[in-house]
Structure formats: structure tokens, C-alpha cells
Amino acid sequence: MSSRTGYRIAALLVSAATAGLLVVTGAVPAEAADASDDANGGGFLTAVTVPDPSDGSGPGAEVAPDDPVMFDDLTPDVLDGSDDSVPAAPGVSDPGVSDPDVEVEAARAAVVHARTPANTMCSGTWTHPVSTVQFQRASGGTLAWSFKLSNAAKSALGPVVTVTMPFSYVNGKAVNPPYHPHTEPNWYNYHGSLNRFQFIGGGGGSIQTGDKVTFYWFLKGSKPGTAADRYITCRVPRPGSA
Amino acid sequence: MSDNSGAVRRISIMSGRHELTVHSLSRSEESFTLDYSITPPLPDDLETASPSGTPVFMWLEAVDDLGNRYDDVGGAHGLSPDGSRTSGTISGRPGLPSEAGSLTVRLMFMAGNDEFGYDLMFAPLASD
Numbered sequence: 001m002s003s004r005t006g007y008r009i010a011a012l013l014v015s016a017a018t019a020g021l022l023v024v025t026g027a028v029p030a031e032a033a034d035a036s037d038d039a040n041g042g043g044f045l046t047a048v049t050v051p052d053p054s055d056g057s058g059p060g061a062e063v064a065p066d067d068p069v070m071f072d073d074l075t076p077d078v079l080d081g082s083d084d085s086v087p088a089a090p091g092v093s094d095p096g097v098s099d100p101d102v103e104v105e106a107a108r109a110a111v112v113h114a115r116t117p118a119n120t121m122c123s124g125t126w127t128h129p130v131s132t133v134q135f136q137r138a139s140g141g142t143l144a145w146s147f148k149l150s151n152a153a154k155s156a157l158g159p160v161v162t163v164t165m166p167f168s169y170v171n172g173k174a175v176n177p178p179y180h181p182h183t184e185p186n187w188y189n190y191h192g193s194l195n196r197f198q199f200i201g202g203g204g205g206s207i208q209t210g211d212k213v214t215f216y217w218f219l220k221g222s223k224p225g226t227a228a229d230r231y232i233t234c235r236v237p238r239p240g241s242a
Numbered sequence: 243m244s245d246n247s248g249a250v251r252r253i254s255i256m257s258g259r260h261e262l263t264v265h266s267l268s269r270s271e272e273s274f275t276l277d278y279s280i281t282p283p284l285p286d287d288l289e290t291a292s293p294s295g296t297p298v299f300m301w302l303e304a305v306d307d308l309g310n311r312y313d314d315v316g317g318a319h320g321l322s323p324d325g326s327r328t329s330g331t332i333s334g335r336p337g338l339p340s341e342a343g344s345l346t347v348r349l350m351f352m353a354g355n356d357e358f359g360y361d362l363m364f365a366p367l368a369s370d
Contacts, residue, residue, distance in 0.1 A: 125294045132293045138352055144299035179316040180333050192316030193301035
């Protein structure tokens with residue numbers, strides 16, 4: 001990560017925390033996970049209580065959990081703006097959304113994709129304190145994944161969890177994320193796949209062996225004030241690779 | 243969101259080891275979703291399953307009678323509260339155009355080296 005990008009990420013995280021929006025916490029803080037393994041990371045995020053005189057709710061209004069950032073509303077049009085406060089991976093249009101939560105997540109996703117060499121194939125089991133992700137590429141080319149919450153995540157997030165994928169990337173460019181939000185009991189297997197994709201801003205194709213991909217999941221818990229994120233950057237393996 | 247549940251579809255899957263029941267097809271502007279159950283439950287949904295055990299991967303491919311193709315946008319499944327079945331939903335995008343009269347969904351399952359595909363036709367499609 002360049003020092004400038006690192007500074008911008010740090011500034012974003014600090015500004016979000018200062019605004020009382022997200023605080024990284026939990027057994028494996030996101031930044032620590034970033035430092036230890038760029039390709040396989042994530043962390044637990046909690047909202048804090050801050051005064052907000054503008055919304056009439058007065059001091060003590062909770063910000064993040066009940067002020068939903070509905071990532072399924074992030075259409076390509078929304079993401080196609082320009083906001084200099086958010087760093088972008090090479091070839092990625094800066095997400096022009098104003099919500100600080102989204103800016104932070106966009107920044108994390110973009111930087112993770114840009115800085116990670118992706119020298120590990122998208123196959124097998126990827127463990128992490130937030131979730132275990134497993135990949136397998138079908139003979140026809142589809143890269144399938146499963147996503148299961150850890151016991152720590154189940155405890156932290158509560159009995160029902162909404163899993164979203166606000167951002168994903170292929171070879172340095174943002175693509176229309178291949179996962180729609182699903183809200184289910186925390187023991188469910190949240191699964192998805194990637195084959196055909198559309199770049200945000202136009203164009204697209206199908207994944208090819210060796211492509212660099214980043215998946216960025218955002219989890220919102222039913223327990224008030226809880227959330228988590230998870231990301232993986234890897235290379236598409238040969239068809240038929242487990 | 244409208245519901246085009248029509249008749250319940252029930253088929254044997256994965257070499258006869260499980261039975262898939264599709265309960266409904268629901269639609270929104272951006273996507274469509276199948277609500278289904280599988281009996282007996284998928285092995286990776288059982289309480290005894292290891293989180294790192296081999297999962298049954300699942301996705302969909304779909305095409306309508308106008309030739310439009312639809313992509314998988316994932317889903318979620320898990321053990322039902324009574325433990326008798328896997329319950330789940332799986333979605334595709336984009337949303338179905340009002341002109342479409344039918345939709346053929348291929349549900350794909352991959353378990354180890356085995357891949358299985360099953361075509362399900364939904365017709366007629368009620369407009370939104």
C-alpha cells in the first residue's frame with residue numbers, strides 16, 4: 001500500500017470513528033487482519049452512540065445499526081460518481097456515495113484489491129475469525145463459494161444476519177457484485193458464484209483462469225450496533241479445481 | 243415483489259439422495275428468488291457438520307422465453323428449526339421483464355467431483 005493511500009484509508013477510518021459510525025473491534029481487528037494477511041481478512045465492527053442534533057433524535061441516537069446502509073441500493077449509477085475522499089483501485093471509478101460507512105467500506109475493498117498480489121488460488125478453505133469461506137470452480141467455469149459464520153461471529157452479530165456483497169473486483173476493476181443481500185439465521189450457509197460479470201461503467205465478460213478477483217462481504221447483525229466485514233483476494237483456478 | 247408460486251415443483255436430486263421442493267418464485271424489479279427445501283437435509287447443513295467440511299455448492303443459471311439470460315446472485319440455506327430439511331433461497335438477476343412468459347431455471351449442485359444440473363420451468367409468469 002502506498003503511503004498516500006494508507007494515509008487516506010487511515011483518515012477515512014478515523015473520520016468515521018470520530019463521527020461515531022464504525023469502530024473496529026473484536027478478536028481480530030480489521031487492521032490487524034489486514035496487516036497479517038492482505039488476501040484473507042476482515043473484522044468486527046460496532047456502532048457507537050453519538051449525539052446527532054440534526055435528526056431530531058437528540059443525543060444518544062444510535063447511528064449504524066438502525067440507520068441501514070442498504071448496499072443493495074448501490075446501483076452502478078450510485079457507484080459511478082466521483083469523491084476524492086475515497087481511494088480507488090487502478091481502473092476503478094471512485095464510489096461517489098456520501099455515507100461515511102459506505103466510503104469506509106469502499107475504501108477498504110478498493111485498497112485490498114489493489115495492494116494484494118493474489119498469489120493464492122480461489123480454491124479450498126479460507127478460515128478467518130469472522131467466517132469460513134470455501135471455493136470450488138466447476139468444470140463449466142463457474143467459481144462457486146460458500147460462506148459460514150464462525151461461532152465468534154454468531155455470538156457477536158446475533159441470531160439473524162444480513163450478508164451483503166457491496167463490492168467486488170476483477171483484474172483491478174469494480175464489477176457488479178455477484179451477491180444480493182440475504183437475511184437468514186446465523187447458522188445458514190450463505191453461498192454465491194461468479195462466472196459472467198459486468199464492469200461498473202460498462203463492459204464485462206466471463207472469468208478466466210488466472211484472473212485476480214476480490215470478494216468483499218459486509219455483515220449486519222440483528223444484535224444492535226453490530227456488523228462485520230470479510231474480504232478475500234485470490235486468483236481464479238482452473239475449471240474443476242476444488 | 244410479486245409471487246409466482248404456481249404449482250410446487252418436486253424433483254429427486256443428487257443421484258436420488260435428496261428431494262428438492264421449490265415452493266415459490268418471487269420477483270422484484272432487480273431480481274427473482276426461488277424458495278425451496280431439500281430432504282433429507284444437505285450434509286453440510288447438519289449440526290454435526292464441520293465448518294470446513296466439503297460443502298454442497300449451489301448456483302443457478304436461467305433463461306426466459308425471449309432469450310434473456312440471468313445470472314446467479316447467490317442465496318443461503320440451512321437446517322430448518324425442526325431439523326428435518328434444508329431450507330433456502332437462491333436468487334438471479336436482473337428482474338424478469340413483463341413481456342417474459344416463462345422462465346427456465348437450471349439449478350446446479352456441486353459436491354466434490356460430482357456436478358448435477360436440474361431444469362425447472364416456470365410458466366406462465368404473472369406480471370409485476
